[in-house]
Amino acid sequence: MEPPIDPPDEQARLAALKSLELLDSPDEERFDRITRSAQRILDVPIALVTLVDEDRQWFKSCQGLGVRETPRSVSFCGHAILRPDLFVVQDAAADPRFAGNPLVTGSPYIRFYAGAPLTSASGHRVGTLCVISPEPRIFSIDDRAALVDLAMWAEVELNQVELSRALRSRRETTDHLQAVMAAVPNGVATFDHEGRVRSFNAAAEEMFDRPAFTVVGRTFQSLVSDADRRETLPEMLRASVALRGDGSGVVRRELCGRRADGTLFPMEVAVGATTLDGERGYVVAARDITAQRELQRMKDEFVAMVSHELRTPLTSIRGSLGLAASGALGDLPAEVARMIDIAVTNTDRLVRLINDILDLERIESGRVAFAPRRVSPAELVDQAVGGLEGAASAAGVNVRVDAVTTEVEVDPDRIIQAVTNLLSNAVKFSPPGGVVDVSAVVDDGQLVVSVVDRGRGIPADMLGSVFERFEQVDTSDAREKGGTGLGLPIVRGIATQHGGDVSVRSALGEGSTFTFTVPAAVASTMADAAADAGTILMVEDDRDVAEVIGATLRRHGIHVLVATNEDQAIDIALSTRPDLLILDVSLRSGDGFGVIEQLRRHRHMGETPVIVYTVRDLDEHDRRRLQLGPTEFVTKAASGPDVLEQRVLERLRGSS
């Protein structure tokens, strides 16, 4: 007798068998009907669905046999799984492999066996469909065909397990995903390859005030403002690929969403690619940033107001005290003069403090418009040093400069401000006759500026907090050295805004070295620039003009919204609060005057700068009708888009 050998994939095969979860399972009609059919069709007393386990063969379905399993070593099926085709033994007693087999010599006295291997979805032969008879038999072509067909049927049932498990897993995943979509506070929607809505979660329904069933099937374009319809979802991602070099990652945009009633609202979206039904699809998560915009606007208005409101009385105070102190208006008794001197000194200190606080606030909140330019570090350092010449020579401090001329792309004003602050500190804390070294190099793509002084240094326990607001190593410094305590935080703010950093090395009695590092080139993306450069509403019904001007301005990272009629203009202006309005007065409907009239009724629009861009020159009366915030007039004939571009950039930079 020859026991069956293990097939080469035995371990994997056993694993596949186990994963079917059929071993030792109860009887199932779906298998029993197959073995019954086999009995009938092939006219045999015994038909089995066998699973060949490690040491045994176990019968999932069993017709005509009283046992449920037998050892593998004496099994016929163990042989059958070694080959892909039918295993047929027409007379076991005459076959040397089986003549001595206990299942042949004893119960059930097998003489005829025909078995077809059953293959799992993973490609392993885990068992057989077999028929057995105690009488030898010729197995005809038709019989073979029948057994093969029945075996295929059995295989389908066998692999149903995998299928239903996969289905269950998918259902769980879908349920999980739906639960997440329902819970998430952001509006989330999916779109198919045509840009049509596939799904729309509860938060999105609320944001857009549209029930999901009214949105499904509609385009992405129908959910955003006219101005934002130009960029399709595929285009957004293509732009992202161009930037990142791969298809991964998520693209962010600030767009205007459109509600069911047509009203618009500002939103921040994140767009990612996905697969839907085997094709390209898109997932968009959106956040209504109306509140955020409002807050930012309030903060900006507050900062601007504080700036002006504080400086106005200070001007009078500083001016009147200064005049009195100078004696230009007559002599003062010594003590009075002394008191007034104190007042003047402290007024100056207050002015510096206000400047620094507002600077710091603007820098840290990122509302400072960044204007990178190609410039040489030597130039920047020279300007900073030049500005402090007076203070340095008054303190008897010598400033030595070592700066490269390799051009970098940074915001010159900001860098000069940072270097000035560092230098000012260095000079302040240097002993008379001392030396301050300033160096600027470009190293590994970074601009590195170092300011070294040999003053009294900073104690170790203060090094960590030296860049915090109002931290002064010695509180008498504020009075004596005239510092505001904000110089270093401002330097840090500027460094961070550039994507860089500032650090210090110092020890008591050994002076300090401040190192300011920023990337030498600004890698700006459309999205980043847009956040800084501002939003403009252009009211223009001539599409070509709007196209040209829009393209020109977008190059600067400005977000340009276009309204082609009065109603649209008012709508968009009220909901997005643009930084600037460009108004074409010859609009076919209403002439544009109506826009200003309407907007005047809303207090918060009162400060919006306007550039009136028009064909005809306007008389005084008309000009007055078009005043909103600071208003300028540009005629189309006299000046091309370049002049308009210039004015726009000036206005935007000026009002940040």
Add this chain to the structure above:
Amino acid sequence: MTRTVLLIEDEPDIREVAAASLGHVGGFNVVVASDGAEGVAKAKTEKPDVILLDVMMPGIDGPATLHVLRADPDTADTPVIFLTAKAKPADRDRLLSLGASGVIAKPFDPMRLAADVTRMMAW
């Protein structure tokens, strides 16, 4: 030769201090106006040697007033120096690019106001 400065400034106290500074310390002849319209009118009648023009005023603001002055042949060539509470370099540049001869920041040092004007005019 006594030069005439036209000061256009809406805040009465600042007007008074600046006028005192320009007059007493700088020795200028000072004419004042409290808004853009009055300023333009006085510019035409007084023909000042320089106009000190506040930027932020209610009604017609500094830059708009400058625009009007430049549009009128009587005042188109009168040099203008802006007075402003906005101290950022970007603001300065913007104001200068509008055609001003200089920008003086508020609060100003009353002892230096006249000297700054003189320097900007290269007198």
